[in-house]
Amino acid sequence: MLGARCLLRALLSCSTAPCPRHRPFARLSVRDALGSQNASGERVKVQGWVRSVRSQKEVLFLHVNDGSSLESLQIVADSNFDNRELTFGSSVEVLGQLVQSPSKRQNVELKAEKIEVIGNCDAKAFPIKYKEKHPLEYMRQYPHLRCRTNALGSILRVRSEATAAIHSFFKNSGFVHIHTPIITSNDCEGAGELFQVEPSSKIKLPEENFFNVPAFLTVSGQLHLEVMSGAFTQVFTFGPTFRAENSQSRRHLAEFYMVEAEISFVESLQDLMQIMEGLFKTTTMTVLSNCPEDVELCHKFIAPGYKDRLEHMLKNNFLIISYTEAIEILQRASQNFTFTPEWGVDLQTEHEKYLVKHCGDIPVFVINYPLALKPFYMRDNEDGPQHTVAAVDLLVPGVGELFGGSLREERYHFLKQQLARSGLTEAYQW
Secondary structure, eight states, X not given: OHHHHHHHHHHHHHHHSOOOOOOOOEEOOHHHHHTOSXXXXXXXXXXXXXXXXXXXXXXXXEEEEOSSOSSOEEEEEEGGGOOTTOOTTOEEEEEEEEEEOSSTTOSEEEEEEEEEEEEOOOTTTOSSOTTOOOOHHHHTTOTTTGGGSHHHHHHHHHHHHHHHHHHHHHHHTTOEEOOOOSEESOOSSOSSOOOBOOOTTSOOOTTOOTTSSOOEEOSOSHHHHHHHTTTOSEEEEEXXXXXXXXXXXXXXXXXXXXXXXXXXXXXXXXXXXXXXXXHHHHHHHHHHHHOHHHHHHIIIIISTTHHHHHHHHHTSOOEEEEHHHHHHHHHHOSSOOSSOOXXXXXXXXXXXXXXXXXXXXXXXXXXXXXXXXXXXXXXXXXXXXXXXXEEEEEEETTTEEEEEEEOBOOOHHHHHHHHHHTTOGGGSOO
C-alpha cells in the first residue's frame, strides 16, 4: 500500500511539472535575417532557392536566396546533410539557429538543424548556370526563370520600392487614391492610338458593341480624375495605360504604368512644381536608402553613372526657365540639332537633353508653352503677342521629359473660344 502511494505521488509530481520545450522557429526572410542585429542563436526558418552548394569533408555550405535581398544567406551544416537533391536552383526549407558569422564576408549565418528539399532541380538541364552572367537576350527565352537573376531581381525590387514610395508620398500629402477604369469609352489623348476591347468569342458585327459603345484600354485616367476632383481636392491614380504605337523603342511602350494627379483650387504653377519636385526627390531618396545593394548593381552593370546623377539631383533645387528662354538657349547652342529649334515648335528629346546638360545636369522646369502647342483646357496666360498657357514640363538628365502638367482654364468665355478655335464646339452643348 505504501509503495502504491509513493508511486502515485511520483506520477502526480511528474504530471504537474512543466516539461522543457524548444522555442518555435520564427520564419524570417533572407533580408530580415541578414539585417538581424542580435544573432545569438535565435531559432529561425528560412525558405528559398539554393544559389550555391559547397561541400567539404566535415562542413556543408549553402547560399539561399528568397528574392527579398540581392545578398544570399549562408547556411552552415554538417556534411551529413549533403545529398544529390541539394543542388543549385532547388527550393529548400532550412531550420536552424541564426548566429554571428566568423567570416568577414557576412555578419550572420544560419547553423542548420534541418534541411528539407521542397523542389528538386536538375542542375545540368537548368538554363541558369552557376557563376555565369547570362545576357538579357538569352534570359528572354525563359520568362518564368529570369526573375531569379541578379539583374532582373534588382530591377524588380527597385520598382517595388519606388511604387511604395509614390503611394506613400501622395498619402502623406493628403491625396485620395482613385482606381480609374482600365476599360473605358474615353479617348483621352485623341491621337487614335488605342487598343479596342471586344469579346473573343463574339462574331463582330459593325453595328454592335459589347458595352453598346466602342470600348478601349485606357490611355490615361485624366478625365476620370477630373470628375473626382469635383468632390476631392487632391486625387491621384497609378495604374497601367496602353498605347497602340507600333514602336520598338523604350520611349513608346504598348503597356506602362503612369502616375496622374489632379489638385483643385490651384492658382499657380509653383504649387504644381512643388508637388513634382517633392515626388521625384522623395521617391529617389527612398530607393537609394532602402535598396543600396540593388542600386549599386544597376550602377555597375546596367546603367553606369546614373547613381551619381541621382545623388547630384537630390543635392540641388530644380531650376525654372520659360519656353521662350529655352528656345533662346537652343538657338545659341553650338550643337547641330536634327530638329531646328524655333519658337512655336514643340521641344524634341534632343532639345530637352541639351537643356538639362546646359543647366548643369540639374532637373529643369520649362514653363509657359505656346498656346497652339497645348490642349484647349490649359489656362491662357493672356500675355500677347507671344500667346502662352500655364503649362509645365519637368526635364531630367538622360531622359528628357518626366513630368507634365498645367493649370486648368476655369473661365467660361476662354473655354468657348478655345473649343471654337480647336473645332470642338459642335461636340458640346452650351
